[in-house]
Amino acid sequence: MAIDIDWARAEFARFLELTDLIRPQSPPGVTVMGSSKLSNRGSQADIVASAQVVEQILDRVQPRWRTDVPDDRNKRVNRWYQHREAVQRADVALQRDAEVREKLGDDAPQLSAATMHPWVWEGARALWRSGHFREAVTAAARKVNAETQNKVSRRDAGETGLFQSLFSKDAPKAGQPRLRLMDDDGSDTFRSVHRGATAFAEGCFAAIRNPNSHEDGLPELPEHEALEQLAAFSVLARWVDTAVLTT
Structure with missing residues (x-):
């Protein structure tokens, strides 16, 4: 807004x-x-x-x-x-x-962290304001993971494994609910959307969250790069938030 x-x-x-x-x-x-x-x-x-x-x-x-x-x-x-x-x-x-x-010759649209999905900005806000951009992205990733666990009532899996299970094209099983971004109509589109969501979530945690959290001595992220990384998690958060939970 x-x-x-x-x-x-x-x-x-x-x-x-x-x-x-x-x-x-x-x-x-x-x-x-x-x-x-x-x-x-x-x-x-x-x-x-x-x-x-x-x-x-x-x-x-x-x-x-x-x-x-x-x-x-x-x-x-x-x-x-x-x-x-x-x-x-x-x-x-x-x-x-x-x-x-x-x-100044640049009237392109601007992206604000404050307009991203609330899970992302709420997780990142405190660290972002103090200039700790890499840690802010990590905090946002943890928040998205935690809120996803809350939505599906699962604590036995997290991050990549959790999202692989939730976006799986297989039917839900006991203790393994699914998140549906569209109705399962058996179409190629349904399979493509959920395969893509799985790959996107894996990329967010494997290529963004893990290096930020586990690599010591990394230089601070430039603010614009950190903003791009936050945006990736914002996309994932909106998918999870709006997806239909099937059990």
């Missing part, structure tokens, strides 16, 4: 207004000598409530804002400094992303 840009920008504007620094007015009839301390325009309760929404928008627009935006500058002046700068950056991105990509 696409972001409601007008709504998101309105939330940003409210947060910036609440966290703006002002000099409190003196009570009527009271004169304060010297400069008084600056404080946020909004109450702490209102700011925290606004931040709860704003952080979720930032996670969609700029998933790495917690590490990319400095969090120590001017913290003593305004504790919401990092949030404010992240909001300002994200607001510009919402306004001008399409324009910037067009002017």
Whole structure:
């Protein structure tokens, strides 16, 4: 689902207004000598409530804002400094992303990890935000495997062996349910789809998950390559999630 840009920008504007620094007015009839301390325009309760929404928008627009935006500058002046700068950056991105990509000569569609299947992004999110992309992909793979086990109520098999069994073209047996991506009409298409799903799942775990997990000393994955790997597991997760369970 696409972001409601007008709504998101309105939330940003409210947060910036609440966290703006002002000099409190003196009570009527009271004169304060010297400069008084600056404080946020909004109450702490209102700011925290606004931040709860704003952080979720930032996670969609700029998933790495917690590490990319400095969090120590001017913290003593305004504790919401990092949030404010992240909001300002994200607001510009919402306004001008399409324009910037067009002017730079690349207006191709963009892929966001946050729009992938929830199993994948939920598994990867925490590690992704801290820049641990290879570990994030591994965590996403584990999440997809675990959710698949949950759907079919099996703990005796996992990863490649599990998916080979689930997408098998054979009829289900006791303790060996199947996942069907289409009705078994005896057609070549049915056989092709499930043979392909089996091979795809095997490739995801054998060629992506296993090297990421077992090879010590591998350099960190570039973010765009990790995103491609997440996308592969997102495809697999959607197949599993939408497949019909037969027992």
